[in-house]
Amino acid sequence: MSTANTPKIRMRGVKKAFGPKRVLDGVDLDVAAGQGMVILGGSGSGKSVTIKCILGLIEPDEGVIEIDGVDVLKLPRRERESLGDRIGMLFQNGALFDSLPVWENVCFKLLAQNRITRAQARDKAVEVLAQVGLAETVGDLSPSELSGGMQKRVALARAIAAQPDIIFFDEPTTGLDPIMGAVIDGLIVDCVRRLGATAVSITHDMASARRIGETAAMIHKGRIVWTGPAGNLGHSGNAMVDQFANGEREGPIQMELRR
Amino acid sequence: MAAILLDPLAAIGRATLGACRTVGDVALFALEAVSHLVRPPFYGRLFWHAFIEVAWFSLPVVALTAVFTGMVLALQSYTGFARFNAQSAIASVVVISLVRELGPVLAALMVAGRIGASFAAEIGTMRVTDQIDALTTLSTNPMKYLVAPRLLAATIALPLLVLVADVLGVMGGWLIGTLKLGFVSAAYLKSTFDFLQTGDVISGLVKAAVFGFIIALMGTWCGYRSKGGAQGVGGATTSAVVASSILILALDYVLTEIFFAQ
Ligand SMILES: Nc1ncnc2c1ncn2[C@@H]1O[C@H](COP(=O)(O)OP(=O)(O)O)[C@@H](O)[C@H]1O
Ligand SMILES: [Mg+2]
Numbered sequence: 001m002s003t004a005n006t007p008k009i010r011m012r013g014v015k016k017a018f019g020p021k022r023v024l025d026g027v028d029l030d031v032a033a034g035q036g037m038v039i040l041g042g043s044g045s046g047k048s049v050t051i052k053c054i055l056g057l058i059e060p061d062e063g064v065i066e067i068d069g070v071d072v073l074k075l076p077r078r079e080r081e082s083l084g085d086r087i088g089m090l091f092q093n094g095a096l097f098d099s100l101p102v103w104e105n106v107c108f109k110l111l112a113q114n115r116i117t118r119a120q121a122r123d124k125a126v127e128v129l130a131q132v133g134l135a136e137t138v139g140d141l142s143p144s145e146l147s148g149g150m151q152k153r154v155a156l157a158r159a160i161a162a163q164p165d166i167i168f169f170d171e172p173t174t175g176l177d178p179i180m181g182a183v184i185d186g187l188i189v190d191c192v193r194r195l196g197a198t199a200v201s202i203t204h205d206m207a208s209a210r211r212i213g214e215t216a217a218m219i220h221k222g223r224i225v226w227t228g229p230a231g232n233l234g235h236s237g238n239a240m241v242d243q244f245a246n247g248e249r250e251g252p253i254q255m256e257l258r259r
Numbered sequence: 260m261a262a263i264l265l266d267p268l269a270a271i272g273r274a275t276l277g278a279c280r281t282v283g284d285v286a287l288f289a290l291e292a293v294s295h296l297v298r299p300p301f302y303g304r305l306f307w308h309a310f311i312e313v314a315w316f317s318l319p320v321v322a323l324t325a326v327f328t329g330m331v332l333a334l335q336s337y338t339g340f341a342r343f344n345a346q347s348a349i350a351s352v353v354v355i356s357l358v359r360e361l362g363p364v365l366a367a368l369m370v371a372g373r374i375g376a377s378f379a380a381e382i383g384t385m386r387v388t389d390q391i392d393a394l395t396t397l398s399t400n401p402m403k404y405l406v407a408p409r410l411l412a413a414t415i416a417l418p419l420l421v422l423v424a425d426v427l428g429v430m431g432g433w434l435i436g437t438l439k440l441g442f443v444s445a446a447y448l449k450s451t452f453d454f455l456q457t458g459d460v461i462s463g464l465v466k467a468a469v470f471g472f473i474i475a476l477m478g479t480w481c482g483y484r485s486k487g488g489a490q491g492v493g494g495a496t497t498s499a500v501v502a503s504s505i506l507i508l509a510l511d512y513v514l515t516e517i518f519f520a521q
Contacts, residue, residue, distance in 0.1 A: 057392045081398075089396040095389035099381075109397040114300075158397070 006069040008033040008166060008198040014053055014063030015222075016046075023049050024060065025222030031215075036192060036199045038213030038230055040244060042253070045219050047202040048092060051168045054200075055089060056080055067166070085113060088164035088197075092171045094155040096143035102129070102154050103139035109162040128157045131194075132187050149180040153187065160191045167192060169201040173208045185211040206233055206245050218244065220253065288402075288480050292410050295403040302408050309412035313374050313471070314419055320373065321366045325424035328361050329353060329431025337440050349440070350447045351454035353432035358455065358463045362424045364511050367417060367470035371503040375478040378409055379499035382482025383492035391483070406479045410472060417471030418464040425463065462518040469514065470507050477503040 009031040016024040023046040031037045041047050052058040054065055056072065065072050072080055096105050103125035110116045116124055126136045132153040143151060152172060159167055172188060173181035185208050192199040192212075203209050209216060213230035218241045226238045234245040243251030332353045340346050382405055385391050394401040429451060436442040478499045485495035 052392070055392075055396055057395060081400075084396060085398050087396065089393070091389045091393055093388060095393040097385075097390055097393070108399070112398045162398075 010066040012064040014060045016060045036214045038201045038209045038216045041219035046222050086165050088159035088167040090155050090159040090169045094151045098143050106157045106161050128161045132157045166198045188212050292406040295407040306408040309409045313413050314416035317370050320369050321420050321424050322427050324365050325428040326431040329428035330435045333432040333435040350450040354451045354455050357428040358425050358459045362421050363463050363466040366421050366424045367507045371474045375474045375499040375503045376496045378478030379482040379496045383485035383495040386485050410475045413471040413475035414468050417467040421467035466514050473506050474503045
């Protein structure tokens with residue numbers, strides 16, 4: 001079933017509408033195993049919805065989503081849930097559990113899967129926090145006591161703690177200052193490399209896209225309009241991509257300022 | 260012409276369909292949550308946390324409500340019953356109305372305000388900040404983790420609270436009876452227990468369990484389905500309290516009908 005050439009993630013004709021609003025209108029996307037893919041697109045273009053479909057958090061109306069060559073939409077619920085055991089996700093705003101201390105957030109998945117005991121979880125949390133450059137003492141704080149950059153790091157630690165082989169990053173650097181953004185990007189690249197994972201990141205920060213992505217895909221009006229090397233962003237030859245990457249007002253993409 | 264006639268009909272139809280959809284959704288939600296109660300893993304820690312929240316922290320407000328209700332009942336029935344020289348019935352009126360009706364209903368309404376709102380706000384906030392989706396990606400079923408323990412906790416906690424409310428309510432009535440209305444303490448207590456039947460207590464506790472389930476169900480459901488940021492969470496909180504209060508009063512009638520219709 002899955003050969004060396006099977007993409008890790010393969011999406012074909014994925015459509016999703018919320019009521020009358022068409023958000024995804026036939027998304028086709030291939031992500032090769034071990035690849036770092038960045039998805040670009042304007043706000044509200046359906047980037048988050050795309051990865052929520054892959055994660056099974058949103059049920060697409062139509063289309064095929066394969067992971068390792070297996071059509072996940074056709075799997076029975078139990079198997080589909082267990083597929084999630086190998087996937088990590090960093091949410092757009094962190095989505096840390098504010099009722100739990102940081103260490104329990106970090107080891108949540110390992111505890112849920114009974115892979116460690118609560119006593120071991122504290123030590124494990126210290127180890128994973130160190131990988132994202134956080135001190136041991138952070139483990140006992142509550143997420144609400146942390147700065148934005150620290151919350152992002154904790155969220156990253158939580159996403160990687162169970163050693164997933166696919167990781168999604170939804171706007172990991174949005175809302176951070178440029179230096180902290182670069183630090184987070186560096187951590188992401190390190191962690192992904194250490195795990196040998198496939199990474200799919202959403203961003204609209206071009207510097208970040210070039211740092212964490214090898215391949216880039218641009219989504220516009222619910223479709224993938226361009227895929228190419230991340231290094232080519234800004235001089236790809238595709239007018240839409242270049243307009244977006246260079247942040248130009250004039251071009252084929254007309255932002256809907258009024259609705 | 261046809262439009263004038265049909266538009267209101269269409270609106271009624273839409274509203275009816277919407278209501279059916281909501282009821283169906285709540286029922287499926289409840290079924291799924293209950294099914295998680297019998298399948299491992301179980302979250303004992305979360306159950307305990309919710310139980311303390313419902314039972315222990317509602318105790319003061321439920322106790323106060325019960326004591327004052329008992330006092331008012333004694334006073335009111337005295338002024339009424341004195342006209343028929345039926346003062347001796349006061350103790351039994353107080354205990355029966357408390358145990359069958361007022362204990363469960365008033366305790367449930369107080370808890371609905373506290374717990375329905377807090378469940379809806381907690382879970383609604385988790386929904387709009389993606390924490391519920393995060394649970395799913397962390398190999399945890401949110402229905403099992405968030406909803407099932409709260410449902411169980413409230414269903415068990417409410418009868419216990421009502422038991423306390425019953426005792427305190429009778430005590431309130433006894434206080435007024437002996438201190439103000441001139442009853443002899445032993446005689447008051449004797450007529451309290453003479454007329455009370457086990458069935459009365461049990462029917463009250465069953466009601467309480469049903470109300471507890473409804474409060475937790477509406478709280479968690481409204482929170483779980485909330486969307487649209489802080490405003491959405493606020494709306495969910497209000498809906499949870501309103502819906503559970505109305506359901507408590509309506510179900511109280513239905514249950515009374517079932518228990519006492521012969
Ligand atoms: N659960 C939902 N219900 C209704 N509309 C949604 C939902 N999730 C996303 N949308 C809509 O889909 C569009 C795309 O959202 P999203 O994928 O989050 O955008 P972005 O590309 O900025 O991540 C938005 O217009 C949003 O309002
Ligand atoms: Mg998004």
